[in-house]
Amino acid sequence: AHQWRGVIREYADRLPVTASTRVITLGEGGTPLAHAQKLSELTGSTVYLKVEGMNPTGSFKDRGMTMAMTAAVEAGAKAVVCASTGNTSASAAAYATSAGLTCAVLVPEGKIAMGKLSQAIAHGATLLQVDGNFDDCLEIARKLADAYPVFLVNSVNPARIQGQKTASFEIVDALGDAPDIHVLPVGNAGNISAYWKGYKEYATATEYAFDGAPARTLEAVSTRLPAMWGFQAAGAAPFVAGHPITHPETIATAIRIGNPASWETAVAARDESGGLIDAVTDDEILAAHRWLSAREGVFVEPGSAASVAGLLKMHGAGRVPTGKTIVCTVTGHGLKDPQWALRTADGGEVEPVKVGNDVVSVAAALGLA
Ligand code: F0G
Numbered sequence: 001a002h003q004w005r006g007v008i009r010e011y012a013d014r015l016p017v018t019a020s021t022r023v024i025t026l027g028e029g030g031t032p033l034a035h036a037q038k039l040s041e042l043t044g045s046t047v048y049l050k051v052e053g054m055n056p057t058g059s060f061k062d063r064g065m066t067m068a069m070t071a072a073v074e075a076g077a078k079a080v081v082c083a084s085t086g087n088t089s090a091s092a093a094a095y096a097t098s099a100g101l102t103c104a105v106l107v108p109e110g111k112i113a114m115g116k117l118s119q120a121i122a123h124g125a126t127l128l129q130v131d132g133n134f135d136d137c138l139e140i141a142r143k144l145a146d147a148y149p150v151f152l153v154n155s156v157n158p159a160r161i162q163g164q165k166t167a168s169f170e171i172v173d174a175l176g177d178a179p180d181i182h183v184l185p186v187g188n189a190g191n192i193s194a195y196w197k198g199y200k201e202y203a204t205a206t207e208y209a210f211d212g213a214p215a216r217t218l219e220a221v222s223t224r225l226p227a228m229w230g231f232q233a234a235g236a237a238p239f240v241a242g243h244p245i246t247h248p249e250t251i252a253t254a255i256r257i258g259n260p261a262s263w264e265t266a267v268a269a270r271d272e273s274g275g276l277i278d279a280v281t282d283d284e285i286l287a288a289h290r291w292l293s294a295r296e297g298v299f300v301e302p303g304s305a306a307s308v309a310g311l312l313k314m315h316g317a318g319r320v321p322t323g324k325t326i327v328c329t330v331t332g333h334g335l336k337d338p339q340w341a342l343r344t345a346d347g348g349e350v351e352p353v354k355v356g357n358d359v360v361s362v363a364a365a366l367g368l369a
Helices: 037-045 060-076 087-099 116-124 134-147 158-164 166-175 189-202 262-274 282-296 303-318 337-343 359-366
Strands: 032-037 046-051 080-082 104-107 126-128 181-186 206-208 216-218 229-233 274-280 327-328
Touching: 032 166, 037 046, 037 303, 046 080, 046 166, 060 087, 060 158, 060 229, 060 337, 080 087, 087 104, 087 116, 104 116, 104 134, 104 206, 116 126, 158 166, 158 189, 166 189, 166 327, 181 189, 181 303, 189 229, 189 262, 229 262, 229 303, 262 274, 274 303, 282 303, 282 337, 303 327, 337 359
Parallel strands: 046 327, 080 104, 104 126, 181 229, 181 327, 229 274
Antiparallel strands: 032 046, 206 216
């Protein structure tokens, strides 16, 4: 049986590595492309979910982190740093541990989910809560890496984008061609940039020329390109506003970002693909979160549900075509930020039903007796 070897080894010929590269990997990638039955019935298109919560640390960040940490080791780094809304810090902490590097993470105080905080601590990272938002954290992390001997592993590091583009390769490999539409949440905008890069590289003969390796040209795998549809949280939607947002707010803390680092490449992905970047409200995000868990059987964190919230919004506006293939990336696992599942649609708390220690009480509670 074939054992998935992580994205670097699976796609080595399309990544900046050589035969002698020491690969830092936890076996990331190879995530499910799950058929979303209810979304397909609703839209009349075939909808799939790329379930990125199935990565080793529970988010898509691991695809980028295997490359970033491999690059850090190759550069002789001893310490890495990142700014994060939570998932990047969890991933950086795990991969730094695997690589034998020390890791410092800067997170916005009080605005990261408990699961992500626990991961960074568990993996031994030095976690600093900054009295500011993600955009402030990223600015400090960049200045720190400029002035001190620490290696930056945010997605402004091109190695991260290289790793994350492999998600598009996997989707084309699974479907036999690119989908018609690809939908994903947008925060710092690295991921939409990475997916578009991956789709473009797979759709044309592409030359890969990396340091130390002879250049090679690989043939096209796909025949077409998807339209890229990105969705931001309404309170943190700089692409929709057309300018950075100073005080971004949303319950989807993963994408609570006002000044995306990958601005130009995200706009290029939108425009070159004939796609769009729109906003969804927190209520729409939570409704999509519930749709995914209660109808599709896929538990995601709120930020991840922005893609499906966007698809539902576009469907409501009559803008989702029928008879097409649509992939929605759901970026992080529901267990990262589980509290939202315990809220009722009207904002109340779900109360567990208590029963007596006997079969009659249990049967009665289940309506069987
Ligand atoms: N979904 C989740 C679950 C995320 O954690 C992020 C980003 C995104 C979507 C947006 O991706 O930034 O590439 O547009 N999280 C970063 C972090 C910022 O620090 O973990 P993006």
